[in-house]
Amino acid sequence: MACTSTRPSPVSPLADLEGEAVVDLLARQAELERENRKLARINAALIERVESSGAGRDAPYAAFQHSVELAEQVRERTDALNQAMAELKGSNQLLSDARLRAETAHQHLVDAIESISDAFVLFDREQRIVLFNRRFKSLWSRTRARINAGTRLIDVRQLAESTGLIVEEHRGKGDEPTVYRLNNGRWVQVSERPTREGGLVILYTDITEVKVSETMRREQALAQKSRLLQRAVDNLSQGVAMVGAEGALELWNRRFLELCGLAPIEAHRPFEEVMAESELKLLTPNTRDGQDRPIRELEQRLFDGRMLEIRTHALPTGGFVNTFTDITERYRHAEALRESERWIRLITDHVPALIAYVSSDLTYEFTNKVYEQWYRWPSDGMLGQSLPEVHSGEHWRQLAPYIDRALSGENVSFEMS
Template identity: 30%
Template sequence: MSIIDPSDTVERQNEKLLQIAQSLMRRVEEKHDQSGLAYQQFERAAMLETQVRQRTQELERTLDLLQESNAQLEQANVATERARSNITEAIETINEGFALFDPDERLVLFNSRFCRDIADITDHLTEGMHFSDYVTLVSRSQHLALSKGETARDWATRRLARHSSDHVVFNVRLMWNRWLQISEHRTARGGTVILQTDVTDIMRLERQQRDRMLDQQAKILQATLDHLNQGVCIFDHHKKLVGWNKTMNGLLSLPPQRSVQGLTFSKLLSMLKSDLTFEGSFGHDSLENWANLRDRRQPIAFEITRNKVQTLSVFAQEMPDRGFVISFTDVTAERETARALSDMNETLERRVSQRTQALGEALAEAKRANASKSRFVAAASHDLLQPLSAAKLFMSSLSDQLDDAGAAVTLGKAENALQSVENIIAALLDISRLDAGKAVFDIRNVPLSAILKPLRDELTPVAAAKGLELTIMDCDLRVVSDPGYLRRILQNLIGNAIRYTQTGKVLVGVRRNGGSARVEVWDTGPGIAAHNRKTIFQEFARLDATSTNDGLGLGLAIVERAAKGLGHDLSLWSEVGQGSCFSINLKIAPPTDTPSHRRSDIQPSWEDALSGLIVMLVENDEQLANAMALMIENHGAEVLLAHSAQDAIDLLSEIQLTPDVMLLDYQLGSDADGVALLDDIRMHHGPVPAAIISADRSKGLQQDCTIRGLHLLAKPIDKEKLLGFLATVSEACT
């Protein structure tokens, strides 16, 4: 139990404590207790006095702080009131209506211009009003102009929906054609600021400008329509005529003074029904049904005849506002011209049919005659070749029995004459077969070297006998052709070049021409004039009849027919006095016939290239490592396989062997990579060729490999690239 009442003032408590202390002192003086009890009480009283003094000081400091806080609070209240006054004065200077709602949607502050144009609600605006109550108040105002069919609740719902946005600007229409622009913005603390601006003058000015622009556009549109040579009429979404041009008046005979503005489409169509005749299945009812469609109308086009004289092409199309436009084009002249052309075409078709029939009969007769000629030539050639062969044998036997040199020379000339006759008959037989379409071509892949080399050996002596230089360039290309006919074509072209060239040289070469090979035969002969370049391909055609050469006039005829049958393009360049060039274009054969052949060709080459090559493969993925090792060993190389960097180092240390090449996975685990392993191995075994295998396609790894001279193989591994790299290393080792 306390001897001091806490409810007493500090002064009263001090007074009581002093009285207690004095009383205790008196008792000490009055009593002399030998046990020391009085002294203990005195000591306790002194301690109490010290505590009282400390508490008194603390209370005094607390009072000072309280007085200081009250003074600061009073100053803050004055500053707050001054700031509020300044804010109120500031928003009053704003020309727009201003209002602030706090984060709880309560009205905090607004100026006198806020809702001034909605006078019947200004007296109801109070601080603390909820935003929804404010919207409801505005929606029920008599000054608010609602849209047709819109209720106050609808307007309030639409207004609250806009309130959900952080920033929104919209216009509100008031009575007497007045407008307010509402700008609503969310503050950083979640409150809402509303600005109201009277934009009536701006809206009226914009409407006036828009009306002027619409009037000007209407004038431009009318001038444009009048400028068209088509009749155009425009109907609105009520199907009433709202625009047309002068051409329409002329086409449909609508007098200019007659007012047709506002006529419905049905009324106008009825007025013109007696003058118009529809062509085909599309009629009057079809057009009216199209105009009355409630769904979207598809464009239509049709023709009508006016007064059975004028033909009009009509096109109708719907506009975005559900109105539609109809255009009329006078096509009378075009239709009359078309009818005249149709009559003329019928006449020409009859004539062409008659001429075609006559030409067909003549062509059939020519074919029969040509077939008869070919059969005759074939039969005659076959019958003549046998006795000629017998005569040649007899003369050959006779030449062995003659001792007279003059008779031997005469006999040799007779044999040459018989050989010439045999060549002529063989050429005629070839031409007859080609003309009759009975030539059988053996199309296959032909090495050009197999054609050109024998011809060089055969014709070089002939050219040398005339003092000419014959050069046939080697070529390793394979082409698609018939080897027998191709040899005959080139033999005739080269032989003709030698035959008609008196001095100089003959050059044969092959040029690549895209996917084909062009064999060219150049000579320094007399050249061929332009008007003779078709004649030379005819049978028995020889430009120089007085020439002493032994040309038969059939070689180029055979060349032209054989090239045509094989599908080879034959061309000629020539300059009189400079020489000529005959060329034939041949399709290059693919490298191999089938994929199986290609694999069989490649397999031995890899085995030969990789045979004996020692490859160290370091790959931590065992399945991938085993697959790569098996593939490499199947192509002739030996593989040293390791699954980690330490395994690779231990293996090389154990076998004391340096591999020819190393394939290193870039990521060999959490604490090792292929590049670091290669640096370690090269430090002990020298600059071993190597490639890094990695799925990492970053530029950093590529640059690192380039700097170190490493080949980078991307995962998944490309077999051909891997084997190609190993083959390159193997070739360098040898």
């Protein structure tokens, strides 16, 4: 960053050239005046000689003629002197007009840069400050840095860092401008443009309102997403609790509170502290069993007889999500199936007949006790085995045709020796 004063610049090169012309004209005028005085003295001497001398008839005429010639030369030199004086007067007027135009142009430039809303600073080809406006100077008001005409660009940048003027920097990618956050909380965008003479123009545009507007829009978008996410989570049949990397509860739904038997809670409370108020066990990705193996899910029966399934899922950010599912109906259905299977097995085990259920891929799915004893297999040892594996080759060749008929839907009765 850089600064520059609005003081008038020195006389331009055009003014220097006009000054040299004036000097030449003055020198020429002085020379003509010297020659004029010399001719006047000569003329006076000749006239005096003619008047005092009486020798020769033609001498007075010759002297008079010579005097006339000298007078003509004096007149010519006088005319030249007058012309030089006129030229000098015109040059002085041109010089005065040029100086006035330069001063007017400089003042217009100063007024122009003071009227813009951006902080402005101009550097010459040696990267030294030539001009800056009050807005640029005001950027340094909270620092003790002194920025004046002649200060180098590298020194300005070093001062911006050493004085704490720049708090945060965001460099643009490619042709994008750099953005700074200043120590007064304002944001400025820096644009640099080279000049034809090899200098540099830097503009500092205050974009604080734009940044504030962007931040508000971003916060509103995040709030809207949070509301949508909360509504989506609240409509889940499962209880959901999301815990941050620091172990604090960040997101949950009403179902979570219902299943855990909790009253409404505040955000960012430690998850362990919240679960301590519930009858449910604490489950996290770090929970391990007695053999130091990680536990990712568990089932727990509540005091009112309901059965819950709790699962934990680690997040890439370091936190985790727990889900709580009411599996009471499923658990009761499974218990009913197990009870029904127990009665079926109790009955079939006491029937004096070999009973087996084989699926369409010829795999045993049920065998009674008599069947297992006949083939000398342990209890449930035949389950999952295939018919060709259990029966010998010759026995299977005799049995296969009847199996095919049964699988085609025909009731088959047969005897085998």
